[in-house]
Amino acid sequence: MSDTTTTIEQPSAEVSGRPIRLDDVTKRYPGQTKPAVDGITLEIPAGKVVMFVGPSGCGKTTTLKMINRLIEPTNGRIVLGDEDVTQIDGDELRRRIGYVIQAGGLFPHMTVATNIGLVPKMLGWSKERIAARVDELLELVSLDPDTYRDRYPRELSGGQQQRVGVARALAADPPVLLMDEPFGAVDPITRQRLQDELIRIQEEVQKTMVIVTHDFDEAVKLGDWIVVFEEGARIVQYDTPERILAEPANEFVENFIGSGAGLKQLTLRRVRDVDVADAVVVKPGTTGKDALQQAENAGHGHVVVVDDRERPLQWLSRRQLSRIDVIDARLDPALPVVSGAATLNDALDTMLVTSVGAALVTGRRERFEGVIDVETVMEAIRDARANAANSEGAPVGMNSGSIGLTPSLIAAGEAAQAAHAGDEAATATATDDARADHTERGAAG
């Protein structure tokens, strides 16, 4: 794992994930007539997030656990990158694959740092390297290392535990991350925030992620690709969220999507995909008069107060400003903030509950980036509608299969290859953008 070192020293936005291939994999439990997973062949492209959805008991979790061989397949092959891992030592394999379960699965008798450092320790890293890596990962999941390093899991909230769980899974920089209902145990607000966080992390690390969920909205929000399963882990549809919403393969998928497919399209666009408006930004300590002057000059109705790390603190109207002597560094708890990774659906929701009909957008490390309002969202919807009409020829998903469908599998596999090539082109552009962002950040720091 020589590539591990390089990625750790400089967390880049290059695809560090590897593709996974399940080749005619079956799991049969003794004493049961029907196999739990019936001859599944599935290709998971590198650096993409693939969601497994389906009703409970459909075999999606079993399929996930066969990837890292927590459940040993009865037949079939598992290929990671270009290596057949069906026969290698299971523990050794699992150290190379991140694994996150519901509520994080942290060990309560170990500190956060020990929990995160477990896999690197098993891989024989030096103490200093582990400590540095732990801090780096805590930063990545937006937890302050000095505050949280030595805490025990029970001293953390559910959401924080889940973040540490993700950090632990990423510890040894594995190319693949498997998650089993990762956000099932947290409240809806925290879940939304964790999902946004995961999207942001994925942009930084570009792993291959496979996530099991029973929540279709979560699948739409997080997934580059969605696999809809039916009893016996039969693939009903393997497609992009857009296409599953627009063209469900059959009634089963339609029922699974549930009502409001149109509204759900809103969850496919993210805040950072639309143009956010500029705002007048001031620091605490500015006098109300100065700030008011700046707002008037810019022709804006409000100013945004940010702290020295550019995180928004308050959002003051001209009227409020006219009554303030000096702006303080107080954090307004009711501040309407959405992250750039949030969906337009979330943004709209946040806006609707505030009186202003707009929200502040934050980017990496909660830095303030701009303002989004209802008009922007409406425009994006119009755009999306126009695009959906063009998306007919978009890269399509892979295959569905069970034993006996081999010829169609091969055809689907070829289609997948083609789709893959298209993806790579898209990723290259994304990488360039991310690099630019990186440089900018470096300059700011």
Next chain:
Amino acid sequence: MWDYISTRLDAIGFSAWQHLSLVVQCLVLAVVIAVVIAALVYRSPALTSVANSVSAIGLTIPAFALVGLMIAPFGFGVTPAVVVVTFFAVLPVLRNAIVGLGGVDPALVESARGIGMGRLRTFLRVELPMAWPVILGGIRVSAQMIMGIAAVAAYVLGPGMGGFIFSGLSRLGGAGATESIVVGVVGVVLLALVLDLLLVGLGRLTTPRGIRV
């Protein structure tokens, strides 16, 4: 009474030390045996119920009778005493170890396996530490119980405070007989208290802060 004690201070001290030493050593041995047995059986419901029955039935065996029975294979002295004391010491620890290991959240075990910990490492690094407070509870019960049993073991000329009790009983009514019995009984009670305090201290030291109640 005070004369009796002051003239035999050395002998009492020595016996007390021997008694404590017998109990502690048997306890350590018992914990190892109990944890190993528990580790072997706790995954299987059938074996678990067998082990639980054995520990329940074992506790009903009168210690005195078992001590007597051990004379035939082991003769007199330290060996039968150690065997009997260890046997009884194992039972509560085994029971608690099974309960403790069985009570470890399966999600934690899955999580441990999922990040590439092997069976043994999972057991030593995750399951055992998580079950430790419960096991320690069993150890404390065990320690109290075998304090008394170790006294009975003096019947086969084992070491410890039991000697004072038996020698007093055999001379009942004679000079210093009552004093001898009282020294033996009170000595055992005091030792039990001391050991329990030590075990509480051990618990504080060995229970990770993250799961301390």
